[in-house]
Amino acid sequence: METGKIKKTCKHGHIFYKSSDCPTCPTCEKLKKPASGFLALLSNPARNALLHHGIDTVQKLSKLTEKEVLKIHGIGKASLPAFRKSLEEQGLTFKQND
The missing domain is CATH 1.10.150.20 (5' to 3' exonuclease, C-terminal subdomain)
Known part of the structure; x- marks a missing residue:
């Protein structure tokens, strides 16, 4: 796990780490482009x-x-x-x- 980052899972099941409360999934953002x-x-x-x-x-x-x-x-x-x-x-x- 990355230091200072929280493990999150989006509604589509993608796992990502964020250091803020931002709920935006990087994988979903790339797929929307x-x-x-x-x-x-x-x-x-x-x-x-x-x-x-x-x-x-x-x-x-x-x-x-x-x-x-x-x-x-x-x-x-x-x-x-x-x-x-x-x-x-x-x-x-x-x-x-x-």
């Missing part, structure tokens, strides 16, 4: 943040300004290049400030 599309380019926190806000397509992402996206907890400036690239590939951009 999409194989393609713009969400596959993102880290788990960024992807989960967008999904939590109902943003699962670049079309939905294009309805937000960059400032609005950066206000979402779990999204940082490091995600912006991947977002811009995905939008550009679809002929889209972030919503412009009014």
Whole structure:
């Protein structure tokens, strides 16, 4: 057993160790990662943040300004290049400030 970490088992039976109360199973997170599309380019926190806000397509992402996206907890400036690239590939951009 790893020092300072608690052995946990997720609802799917995966065993993992965590040093915090975080219930997130690393194996389940890897299995949830999409194989393609713009969400596959993102880290788990960024992807989960967008999904939590109902943003699962670049079309939905294009309805937000960059400032609005950066206000979402779990999204940082490091995600912006991947977002811009995905939008550009679809002929889209972030919503412009009014």
